[in-house]
Amino acid sequence: MKALILNSGLGHRMGVLTSEHPKCMTEVSAKDTILSRQLKMIAEAGIQEVVMTTGYFDEILVNYCRSLHLPLKFTFVNNPLYAQTNYIYSIYCAKEVLKDDDIVLMHGDLVFAADVFDSVLESEVSCMTVSTTLPLPEKDFKAVIQDGQIKKVGIEFFDDALAAQPLYKLNKKDWNVWLDEICKFCESDNRKCYAENAFNQVSDACVIMPLDVQDKLCGEIDTPEDLEIVAARVKELEDKTVYMCFSTDMLHSGHIAIIKKAKKLGRLIVGVLSDEAIASYKRFPLMPFAERKSLFENINGVAAVVEQKELSYKNILTDLKPDYVVHGDDWKTGFQKPIRDEVLAVLQSYGGELIEYPYSKDEKYDELEKNSRLQLAMPDARRGRLKKLLAMKGCVTAIEAHSGITGLIAEKTTVLQDGKTYQFDAMWVSSLCDSTAKGKPDIELVDMTSRFRTIDDIMEVTTKPIIFDGDTGGLTEHFVYTVKSLERMGVSMVIIEDKTGLKKNSLFGTEVEQTQDSIENFSEKIRAGKRAQKTKDFMICARIESLILERGMEDALERAFAFADAGADAIMIHSRKKDPAEIFEFVERFRAKDSATPIVVVPTSFNSVTEEEFKARGVNVVIYANQLTRSGFPAMQNVAKTILTNHRAKEADDMCMSIKEIITLIPEE
Numbered sequence: 001m002k003a004l005i006l007n008s009g010l011g012h013r014m015g016v017l018t019s020e021h022p023k024c025m026t027e028v029s030a031k032d033t034i035l036s037r038q039l040k041m042i043a044e045a046g047i048q049e050v051v052m053t054t055g056y057f058d059e060i061l062v063n064y065c066r067s068l069h070l071p072l073k074f075t076f077v078n079n080p081l082y083a084q085t086n087y088i089y090s091i092y093c094a095k096e097v098l099k100d101d102d103i104v105l106m107h108g109d110l111v112f113a114a115d116v117f118d119s120v121l122e123s124e125v126s127c128m129t130v131s132t133t134l135p136l137p138e139k140d141f142k143a144v145i146q147d148g149q150i151k152k153v154g155i156e157f158f159d160d161a162l163a164a165q166p167l168y169k170l171n172k173k174d175w176n177v178w179l180d181e182i183c184k185f186c187e188s189d190n191r192k193c194y195a196e197n198a199f200n201q202v203s204d205a206c207v208i209m210p211l212d213v214q215d216k217l218c219g220e221i222d223t224p225e226d227l228e229i230v231a232a233r234v235k236e237l238e239d240k241t242v243y244m245c246f247s248t249d250m251l252h253s254g255h256i257a258i259i260k261k262a263k264k265l266g267r268l269i270v271g272v273l274s275d276e277a278i279a280s281y282k283r284f285p286l287m288p289f290a291e292r293k294s295l296f297e298n299i300n301g302v303a304a305v306v307e308q309k310e311l312s313y314k315n316i317l318t319d320l321k322p323d324y325v326v327h328g329d330d331w332k333t334g335f336q337k338p339i340r341d342e343v344l345a346v347l348q349s350y351g352g353e354l355i356e357y358p359y360s361k362d363e364k365y366d367e368l369e370k371n372s373r374l375q376l377a378m379p380d381a382r383r384g385r386l387k388k389l390l391a392m393k394g395c396v397t398a399i400e401a402h403s404g405i406t407g408l409i410a411e412k413t414t415v416l417q418d419g420k421t422y423q424f425d426a427m428w429v430s431s432l433c434d435s436t437a438k439g440k441p442d443i444e445l446v447d448m449t450s451r452f453r454t455i456d457d458i459m460e461v462t463t464k465p466i467i468f469d470g471d472t473g474g475l476t477e478h479f480v481y482t483v484k485s486l487e488r489m490g491v492s493m494v495i496i497e498d499k500t501g502l503k504k505n506s507l508f509g510t511e512v513e514q515t516q517d518s519i520e521n522f523s524e525k526i527r528a529g530k531r532a533q534k535t536k537d538f539m540i541c542a543r544i545e546s547l548i549l550e551r552g553m554e555d556a557l558e559r560a561f562a563f564a565d566a567g568a569d570a571i572m573i574h575s576r577k578k579d580p581a582e583i584f585e586f587v588e589r590f591r592a593k594d595s596a597t598p599i600v601v602v603p604t605s606f607n608s609v610t611e612e613e614f615k616a617r618g619v620n621v622v623i624y625a626n627q628l629t630r631s632g633f634p635a636m637q638n639v640a641k642t643i644l645t646n647h648r649a650k651e652a653d654d655m656c657m658s659i660k661e662i663i664t665l666i667p668e669e
């Protein structure tokens with residue numbers, strides 16, 4: 001398709017404004033002339049060739065077009081008789097370069113809104129812009145409509161007519177008919193009329209449909225008064241603000257396309273979702289916020305980039321009050337629907353508008369997204385992520401996983417609440433749950449090879465970081481190998497407890513015989529582990545059993561400081577009391593002397609405390625150590641009993657997840 005712009009005319013009615021350049025070079029805003037505005041829209045639409053008829057001040061015009069440095073190929077056609085003829089003759093002069101192509105035709109003094117131009121280009125049939133809402137102008141073009149199509153265009157028609165503006169999209173077939181007639185007119189010396197006079201002769205064969213732009217901006221500038229009105233409308237359009245939010249770290253053509261559309265609506269402000277918000281609803285971002293921000297800052301047409309801290313748009317919209325929010329229409333359903341509803345409510349409160357473009361699934365992007373998940377699952381990327389999350393959030397959560405399927409539950413479970421999404425940050429490979437799943441007691445009976453197999457099963461289908469329950473860590477000589485293996489696999493943290501001999505689960509407390517290791521021995525185990533690891537990412541956490549074994553707070557604190565001194569990257573304090581008082585006291589007293597070493601808690605017994613309260617008190621990792629096991633196995637037992645009782649499975653059906661649900665939980669490769 002070629003653009004044809006008619007710029008030969010004198011523009012006398014503009015007075016002094018056209019004393020030094022043609023009318024099309026008149027400024028309509030601080031950043032654009034009539035022509036630069038047209039040309040930018042043409043270039044943005046992907047049209048590459050512009051045929052421009054010139055006459056008055058043609059050299060100035062040609063130089064001006066070149067100075068704009070737009071990706072356009074210009075063919076300038078001079079009408080030597082511009083002062084005595086009308087643009088019908090200018091088109092005639094350009095006939096050779098206009099034949100046999102689709103054309104978008106505009107007068108050089110026409111100013112239109114970007115969405116008007118888009119609708120013209122999107123029209124499959126030949127069309128001309130008209131308005132059903134504007135009054136019929138006295139002296140300007142009107143189009144006579146019959147049977148839904150344009151039959152005549154001229155200034156003299158008032159019956160069955162609509163105000164019309166000289167912006168056309170002409171399919172090759174229709175344009176050839178009109179152009180032939182233009183040639184006939186000019187060759188029989190009929191050069192002073194409008195090109196539309198020729199169209200009026202052939203409108204049965206050249207089918208042009210009216211395209212109603214209602215009262216959107218689409219008007220010619222003939223006089224200084226017109227200029228004032230149009231410039232005010234252009235300013236209104238340029239002053240509009242548009243807001244879009246992105247969480248992506250991979251820009252693709254779909255993003256660029258929607259940005260291009262959005263920026264046509266006004267000054268585009270891009271919100272970049274914070275790392276924390278992305279990690280909470282999608283996956284850990286591959287690129288940190290600062291890099292994603294600069295990615296958008298460098299996109300042409302993005303006026304400003306701001307941080308959107310939450311998935312909810314409420315705060316940022318209340319702050320920025322953009323005229324438009326632009327989004328793909330894919331959020332009309334699914335987990336983002338409540339966010340959309342909230343956006344609509346906020347926009348309605350101040351008169352903003354939501355513009356949604358059809359979301360097109362992009363296979364290339366899906367592939368990239370799949371690859372990035374693969375990246376996140378790689379040992380190096382996964383291992384370091386726990387430290388990153390700790391730095392980002394201050395307090396992270398982990399839930400136990402003891403198999404691929406529980407790993408997937410830990411990976412995928414998301415809750416949307418008050419405009420925020422919640423997910424677990426990490427997984428805890430518990431010795432209790434791993435042993436229980438294998439029908440064995442939690443006494444370090446399940447050997448490391450088998451425990452590693454569990455880790456592998458989980459890693460194969462997830463991306464989140466893993467905290468491994470290393471029990472006592474075994475002999476120091478063995479522990480160093482465990483550290484190396486875990487690190488190599490991509491585990492982020494091992495927690496070892498300061499017990500020796502036949503360890504039993506801590507939740508037995510003093511009901512069973514348990515021996516605590518000496519501070520010296522355990523410190524040496526930590527030091528050896530730290531020496532064995534190869535990366536900076538891997539963390540060794542010392543778990544203190546003093547409160548479980550009722551050895552008192554002073555013992556717990558003494559150990560904590562000693563283990564931190566020995567190089568422990570974190571301290572886990574455990575208790576089996578329902579009352580969190582002793583945990584709180586420990587945290588407070590530890591924090592009074594050590595503000596940096598992360599504190600880990602496992603609130604199985606003291607389960608009334610919220611994550612928010614733990615965080616406020618200085619806790620950094622909250623592990624839900626066994627809830628999936630404790631909920632899953634009784635449910636299975638119940639179903640087994642129901643089947644046995646009824647001698648069939650029907651009665652148990654309502655207790656079971658549907659096959660459809662269970663298969664959608666498992667990702668298909």
Ligand code: SPV
Nearest residue numbers: 430431432469506507625
């Ligand atoms: C586990 O989950 O195996 C633990 C935590 O070690 S606890 O069971 O509370 O001791």
Ligand code: MG
Nearest residue numbers: 430431432469
């Ligand atoms: Mg354990």
